[in-house]
Amino acid sequence: MNDTFIISIVTFTYFLAAFVFLISIIFHKKSVDKWALIITVAGLMLETSAIIIRWIHSYQLGIGHAPLSNFYESLVFFSWSIILVYLIARKRYQNNLFGLLSTFFAFLILAYASLSGNVNCTIQPLIPALQSNWLISHVVSSFFAYACFAISFGTSILYLLKIKMKMSILPDALFLDEITYRMISIGFVLLTLGIITGAAWADRAWGRYWGWDPKETWSLITWLIYGAFLHTHLARGWRGVKMSLVSIIGFIAVIFTYLGVNYVLSGLHSYL
């Protein structure tokens, strides 16, 4: 079966999961919770199989490589990472709103990948610069970091809604603040790992570990913003609204590192 077709089913599945999470939040139905989780897990399994099929398919085409090498593949992997991070973190933070957020983000990303005209979903061969053992570790650590930041962005928005709009349907503000902090601290470590693996790769490919290329610089800008966040949290005890704002600014930097550099600026990372 065609992997892009499976991805379109997965897109729908995540939408359905988000919808069921929403129902369980509105109507406080415990029995519905279970279904939301089952649909999410099914979506993740389908998506995993699509990624594997695409991987195998690339080998059949004689241009075998991990499906992490163009914009479409990175979007699919991004949504996959968000759901995986959610399912892992769920053990500690069981809350349906957290589920709604993650599935909705995953849905949005996949919908963009499938429906937007400027995302090419064909399997392309790897240019020489991308033929490296560092590809997988660099992309995996970076996108897991992005996934953590996406979730913390969501919880920060909810936190602000909770505080400013006093929406009673939202979970406890302290709970949201806690998830934001945990996700950012894990994301920060993964981002650091992503930058380090990228540096090791750049050193092999271009003979320098750091060259102030726009993508490199933007990843540093992101790192500095979240680094400032962690310092204000740990050393100065900032909580609440101020933290949420820093977290939102940090995620804007993430989006710019991921997309803006490719669309707006030019550099060595033009292939993503």
Add this chain to the structure above:
Amino acid sequence: MIKKLHKLFSSVKLTIFLFLFLAVTSIMGTIIQQGLPMERYKSLYSPSVFSALKFFNIFDMYHSWWFTTLLTLLSINIIVCTFKQVPRIIRLISPEKKEIDDTVFKSSQIRKTLQSQKKLSDIERQAEILSESLVGTPVKTVKNDTIYFLAERGRYSRLGMIFVHISILLILAGGLIGTMLGFVGQMNIVEGERSNTVKLFGGKGTEKLGFHIRCDDFTVEFYGTGMPKEYKTDFTIIDNDKKITSGAMKVNHPFIYKGLKFCQATYGIAGVSDLLIGVKNNKTGVKTALKPGIMKKVPLPDSNASFAIAKFVTNQGGMGPAVLGVLLEPGKAQHDIFWIFQNGHNINQQQKSAFTFTLDGFSRLYYTGIQVSKDPGVPLVWIGFCLIMIGFILSLFFTHKRIWIRISASQDKYEISIAASVSKNRKTFEEKLEGLTGKITVE
């Protein structure tokens, strides 16, 4: 004054300010392209904007005086803050004193006092379970009829923060060494030729290597789509006119010699060699093959005319590779100059010419683009990278937890005092403690 400076540099406010200031200013360098020749910038900006940007060294801002100053301030900030923490951390990670200090029950972050009328052995057992499930196996001590249970875990996680800060300093130091003692540049070498000159990036002149590198052969493979699949340079290092070593360099597979790193970066077409031109004498119908070099006149067979190639072009007018041929016939006032293509089309050739030419063969002469870099700071940076990950793992996945439990008799019941400290996740710890202490007091 010194006190004020010390206060400034030991403040986390400064760290946060520097982080955010570095982040905001760094954006500039991603919008304004770095390291272009000055003439380009002059044509892009008005004279006043240009001189302002030049004053702040925006065209190479990451190596500018003010950016370096910011990084230096950050380094001082990190050093001062880390040193301030060192005594406390040494105290925390050095083995616990044998004597029990009762002040912890008054001063520690987390404190709790309970009363129980249960049997002493039951209380002891529950204290053990409590410390086991919250921290770790406790050590029991008895002093003046008072029983103490002490447990500690994850002491060395306290080092995580120190490791992270030291590693940032190492990375910055490595970067500084690289900028001062290293260089990055490129050398383009045509197949068969050799070079010892590296053109440095950012218009910083050239660097002579103490040896030559010769490009023996360059090969490139393409996918069906026309994208390059692999390209590689077969090279020889020639030091003092002696061949030292030969090898092949591919993208992502650099070669290191005398502390210099050579990376296959790019390639291009330098020209053409082995040109093969077919000539047909239109009168006799005889075809012959010519191998003229560029700008070398060759006589044409069975005639007194001669022929030369002025230049080779990879794609002339969208019709593919072509050579510009010059036909010299005695008795004609003007040379006949025309394009010769592979399919035999001769553009601009005079109609009544006695010869027809075709471009029968040629081989492209490539040049290889090798990026050359020297960076003695790299080992420090790698140590920094390893240390930062160790530091993160220590502080993220391990928590320093301590618990002190004191059981003392007071009249007909026992008083149980609990003190604990955790380096993080205090809320979760307190919730757990609350749940467990409930069990002790329940009759």
